[in-house]
Amino acid sequence: MEFSAVVFNKLVQLWDELEAFPVDKATEANVHLMKTLSTWLDSDYAYWCGLLRVVDGDAADEDPLGGWRMRVSEPYKLPQIYEDHREEILENQHLAETVGAASIAIMKEAGSFRIRLLRELVDLSEYEKSSHFQKLQMPYGLTDRVYIVTPVNDDTESCFCFEIASDEGKRFDSEATNLVGTALRSVRWFQRRLFLSHGLVVGDEIFSEMERRIVLLLLTDKSEKEIASEIGRATSTTHNYVTGIYRKFGVNNRAGLMAIWLG
Known part of the structure; x- marks a missing residue:
């Protein structure tokens, strides 16, 4: 058209x-x-x-x-x-x-x-x-x-x-x-990014509200300690969330996560 x-x-x-x-x-x-x-x-x-x-x-x-x-x-x-x-x-x-x-x-x-x-x-x-x-x-x-x-x-x-x-x-x-x-x-x-932000495309289980907050913060320049402070959770608890998110996306670090987001 x-x-x-x-x-x-x-x-x-x-x-x-x-x-x-x-x-x-x-x-x-x-x-x-x-x-x-x-x-x-x-x-x-x-x-x-x-x-x-x-x-x-x-x-x-x-x-x-x-x-x-x-x-x-x-x-x-x-x-x-x-x-x-x-x-x-x-x-x-x-x-x-x-x-x-x-x-x-x-x-x-x-x-x-x-x-x-x-x-x-x-x-x-x-x-x-x-x-x-x-x-x-x-x-x-x-x-x-x-x-x-x-x-x-x-x-x-x-x-x-x-x-x-x-x-x-x-x-x-x-x-x-x-x-x-x-x-x-x-x-x-x-x-595609909308789906990724909810935990889909690479998986079939949507993120919890907390997981979604964290995955979006991982796309910023905030450290895990700063993320923990923002969401009101202990650093160790936040780290467990982060490793679980990486596992869902099949990556080991933020660079891998960002590559999926921009891919």
């Missing part, structure tokens, strides 16, 4: 802004990214989901999501009802009525970059009759959603969702949607 010079400059500015964030500020950079793209789309809600393949083979064929699960998420603006039902959603991703027809449809295309509007994935008249829609989306007035999904590797996919909730039936503009898709497709490196 061709863009005008003005639009191309918007893309370049966004790339520069992302690259300016320190490597230990992945979440802050992600919020900035979603805020910017949400403005371009004029969306009401925006959030990121990290998807992991946990089942394959015959078992995946029987699974509504083809063996994929949301393992981590970061919101810019998230409908409150998703927060209220978060645990229920996470625990029941194997049930079609929990994940909904649109999520089932988007994951049938796993393995390729894709930009899909809600109306491209489902028959809206039927979707709006579903218990999934009436329970989770009708209460806040969802009228449109776009999924932009980027494979990070064979077993991880990065999904950005943007939503409109409007009494006037407002829909996403296709030109703006394609622009946002181009922006996200071009920052696969950043989406």
Whole structure:
């Protein structure tokens, strides 16, 4: 898709802004990214989901999501009802009525970059009759959603969702949607860092909140003693966390950790 010079400059500015964030500020950079793209789309809600393949083979064929699960998420603006039902959603991703027809449809295309509007994935008249829609989306007035999904590797996919909730039936503009898709497709490196910051890509177990704090501090110039002071733990306890983190990433030191982050 061709863009005008003005639009191309918007893309370049966004790339520069992302690259300016320190490597230990992945979440802050992600919020900035979603805020910017949400403005371009004029969306009401925006959030990121990290998807992991946990089942394959015959078992995946029987699974509504083809063996994929949301393992981590970061919101810019998230409908409150998703927060209220978060645990229920996470625990029941194997049930079609929990994940909904649109999520089932988007994951049938796993393995390729894709930009899909809600109306491209489902028959809206039927979707709006579903218990999934009436329970989770009708209460806040969802009228449109776009999924932009980027494979990070064979077993991880990065999904950005943007939503409109409007009494006037407002829909996403296709030109703006394609622009946002181009922006996200071009920052696969950043989406990989998001996964790494949660302990994924190199493993299938997400970090605890403490592990995540420490791994991000390890990407700074702080010593282990300074990290221990910042997180309020003994130096010996912090060192045990650090060695465990290195083990998860298959490295022996900070240089190895940084090499994975920048690779």
